[in-house]
Amino acid sequence: MFKFFMILFLFSGFASAESLRWAADTESGAPYVFYDAESLVMTGFEFDLVQALSQKMNREPRFVQNAWDGLILGLNNNLYDVAINGIEITEDRKKSVYFSEPYYATHVKIITKQGDTRFKKLSDLPSFKIGTLGGALSERILRSEEGVKIVTYESEALAHQDLLLGRTDAIFLDAPIAKYYSEVDKRFQIVPTEIGAMTYGIAISKKNPELLKSVNRALSDLINSGELKTIYEKWGLWNAATASLFGDTTLNRLKPTSFDKYKSHLNNDRSWKDKFEIYQKVGPLFLKAAWQTIKISFLAMIVAVVLGLLIVGLRLYGPRPLQYLTTGFVELIRGTPLLLQLFFIFYALPGIGIEIPALWAAIMTLGINYSVQESEIYRSGLTNIHKNQIEAAYMLGLTKWQTFWSIQLPQAIKLCLGPMTTDFIALIKDSSLVSVITLVELTKTYSLLSSTYYEYFGFAILTATLYLLIGMPLVILSRKLEQKLIK
Structure with a gap:
């Protein structure tokens, strides 16, 4: 019974451990943070550092993928607690974030x-x-x-x-x-x-000075106990500069086992059997990424269609002030890059207290961007409908909105179906940009895995095939609908 309560106590302590959200970029990230080519498990000397650091701090590490040049920006927007990814300690970076003692x-x-x-x-x-x-x-x-x-x-x-x-x-x-x-x-x-x-340091938001103290205490323990040196020796990275930094002049004690393991997996002359095993291994990751792309693209297109209809309705039939407002909105969105819009919604808005999760920020940005293009397609379709039909509707007593929904819109759909399909295919491809806001979709997965296995050509063919498979059903459906509407 005593053992049971001890186990229960230990488990409850572990379950209640506070998380430590840490960010890095794993794309061609050796030896810092990367995926092992054999097991596809995250590894690297900074990964080992985070595990040891979290244990000292009694916190549960939770990884967040982000592009290297966006790590500081994401940190200041509270997307994670620390950034650890070979970030050099410089005076200009110190103005934006705290740095731990050099590690x-x-x-x-x-x-x-x-x-x-x-x-x-x-x-x-x-x-x-x-x-x-x-x-x-x-x-x-x-x-x-x-x-x-x-x-x-x-x-x-x-x-x-x-x-x-x-x-x-x-x-x-x-x-x-x-x-x-x-x-x-x-x-x-x-x-x-x-x-x-x-020197490299752990970046921490200036809103969190207490975390800085905790990290420095844990780092000091790892240095003084020799645990950090052991990690560097395993990875073949213990050097004179770090020895001087730590005040440790002892020679290497351990063989670089992690470095040797890394070298053993570097093989550019793979047999077809080896390649087949690799594709079996990475297949589920590509499928998971494809589902992420599908989810983002379809939800964004729904937003684009609904918002596009609203924009064109207000622009053509709304009060004069709203017509001017929607026209200005269309020109603003159409005249600025999609990437800038992503950065604005995900990174700039938190500065005024509006925080949107990465997935919904991606859906909203793509949806808003393509709603403008959709509205232009609808406007073109609506203005091509003969005026006699509209005048006849007014003579029958229909209002502008009734005429729009009952007469103009059904005919416009017939004219717009082709351009809408093209738009949706373009949106699927543009979804690759969302990797800059911590999301891992199909193109980002290609980048991560191709740099892990140096299999650029084959993985590119696989990625392109998945994009085609995502868009092809819509193309087929669109053609069938067009044929049906023509009849």
Whole structure:
């Protein structure tokens, strides 16, 4: 009985543990946070850090996917509690967020194709095309060198691919990235020179100073106990700079087992059997992402159709002030990019106290954007109806709204069905933009998995096929309805 109550007590304590929402970008995220190619389980040295940190803080870690360049923005909008993703501690970032004590120290490396001897130091880079990650400290260092032709990337894997294709002359990346993408591939070489010392910190909102204290206490415990060093040793990332930061001059004690495991899964010469097993493994993830795309697209189209009808009704038949208002609204939405509208609804509105969950923000933004296009389609259909029919309706005593719903709208649908279908197909494709507001849909899943397995071509074919399968039933249905209406 005593054991039963002890187990019950422990379980209740675990269940009541407060969550720690942490954000990172897993797209080509090795060695920070990424998906293991064999098990498709999240891993990485920062993933291990979060697990150890959460345990020290007695909190339950809960992951939130977000694009790297949106991590600070999402943090300040309370989408998560902390951001941990190789974020360099800089003075300008300190103005926006708190940073924990540094948990890792490193530098930047120049990476070239094997055998290229042109680059030995930073001053050798001007006049050449150099790839780097956008928004990272490495980009700022490059911008301090006059004459460097900078090419920015969102993905480490794509930066390496472009170097191989000759689109850039070299790439300039943090040392941990160089180790996991360049050192393991004989087609690349890393220039020995260490450039631009930097430290990584855990970003925390300035609205949460108590969390900063808790994180720093837990980090201090992990450093003093040697747990953090153990994590870095496992990943082959323990270095002199971090040893100096921690005041620990002891040598490596452990083999880099996690790094060795990562290397063992890097195989560009896969057999058909290996590829088939990979596709079996990732199939459910692609289907889940396809369902997310379907859900967002269909709900957004419902919003677009309903709102589009309202807009065209007010624009054509409403009072003069409402006609001007709706015309202005149409021009505003039509004249601004969809991506900007997504950022405004999801990131800007919380600044005035309006917080909308990511899924509904995506549906609303796509729905509002396409409602304007729908209203223009309806307006075109309605204005093509012969005036004699409308005049006859008025002579029979029908009001403007009765004429609209009973006579004009049914005929307009016949004229608008084709353009509406085209609009919906375009909306399905534009739903790929919602990954910038923490949602993982079909295109984002392609990006994540292709950078995990380096299977860009095959996964692109699979993704394109799924998009076609999503849109094809609507195309077939639309054609059948058109044929029926013509008859």
